[in-house]
Amino acid sequence: MTGPALSAPRTGPGAGEVDLRHHGDAEVRGAALTDLAVNVRAGTPPAWLKAEIAASLDGLAAYPDGRAARRAVAVRHGLPERRVLLTAGAAEAFVLLARAVRARRPVVVHPQFTEPEAALRDAGYTVGRVLLAERDGFRLDPAAVPDDADLVVVGNPTNPTSVLHPAAALASLARPGRTLVVDEAFMDAVPGERESLAGRVGALPGLVVLRSLTKTWGLAGLRIGYVLADEGTVAELERAQPLWPVSSPALVAAEACCAPTALAEAAAAAEEIAADRAHLLARLGAFPEVAVAGPAAGPFVLVRLPGAAAVRAGLRTRGFAVRRGDTFPGLGPEWLRLAVRDRATTDRFVAALADVLGAAPR
Structure with missing residues (x-):
């Protein structure tokens, strides 16, 4: 396999630098569009979860108590409670890591979610990049990571490429002497959560696994996630956290989403997502000008096509929002990310895409 490139980021707002703060919600904010730009599962949160959250509102006068939610997360992953830290979404975890983990040479594997690098930069770090290549299917060769990198961040499955890296490789x-941060925000959308390293926290030196409950359960507005790490790292991150960082409704949601019935529902949703993704990929395969990165394993796919910016604009006029790819380091203006939706929505999207491209699918 050809090794990915290692580069240092450009600094300042000069030409060619990507906007690390651009996220999919900007594509749909204030517009009545079918949302293929944000990777939150459609039709969520489910009614039973909304009822649990609503019931928690009667206790808002009390300060949040995270003990039950922390215990539920620990049980869910078979870990001691002291290896769990609840956070206001995975985004807060990246900020805590940037503040609390002392590193000389941090490296982020790209293309991937941009908040880890943004948080490290905000903390004053110069961040190295391992840039994965399309010709390698955006798969990571561990040899591409510098030996002296003492903080490494990688997503699995990776946003936006949807690539699922082998657990053994990670x-x-x-x-x-190295902190290895694996962002598993979308792992619960992978059937069987294969390739997860969550169960090896404490056994692998320096391993930190991040999880989010906002994607599968539709809780992006509530902000809830967690960190799995060794006891010392959790203690360091907790010291960098403000008091009561996670609200009582978010804690109730975390506990509820770790219950056996909820885990069974999430597992069924993962199988449904896989089937819906296969349908999307089959329909996209009818367009010779559309190249799909992959194989895709997450609830989204990354595609390359000529004139992607104009296609994205054309799709908006036809009622669809998709995520631009040029704000991810290692990608360019010819890339778009598409969230996986149900088959009826996919069929409507494909018809709009065919209209934009000016030709019906073969």
Whole structure:
């Protein structure tokens, strides 16, 4: 396999620098569009979860108590409670890591979610980039990560490429003196959560796994996620956290989403997403000008096509929002990210895409 490139980021707002703060919600804010830009599962949160959250509102006069939610997360992953830290979404976890983990050479594997690099930059770090290549299917060769990198951040499955890296490959990056951060925000959308490293926290040196409950359960507005790490790292991150960082409704949601019935529902949703993704990929395969990165394993796919910016604009006029790809380091203006939706929505989207491209699918 050809090794990915290692680069240092450009600094300042000069030409060619990407906007690390651009996210999919900007594509749909204030517009009545069918949303294929944000990777939150459609039709969520479910009614039973909304009822649990609503019931928690009677207790808002009391300060949040995270003990039950922390215990539920620990049980869900088979870990001691002291290896769990609840956060206001995965985004807060990236900020805490940037503040609390002391690193000399942090490296972020791209293309991937941009908040880790943005948080590290805000903390004063110069961040190295390992840029994965389309010719390699955006798969990570562990040898591409510099030996002296003492903080490594990688997504699995990776946003926006939807690539699921083998757990063994990521585990090989762990070593004493290095913090290995694996962002598993979309792992619960993978059937069986195969390739997850959550169960090896505490066994692999320096491993930190991040999880989000906002994607599968539709809780982006509530902000709830968690960190799994060794006891010392959790203690360091907790010291960097403000008091009561997670609200009582978010804590109730975390506990509820870790219940056995909820885990069974999430597992069924993951299987449904996989089937809906297969339908989307089959329909996209009818367009010779559309290249799909992959194989895709997440609730979204990354595609390359000529004139993607104009296609994105044309789709908006036809009622669809998709995520631009040029704000991800390592990608360019010819890339778009598409959230996986139900088959009826996909069929409507494909018809709009065919109209934009000026030709019906073969």
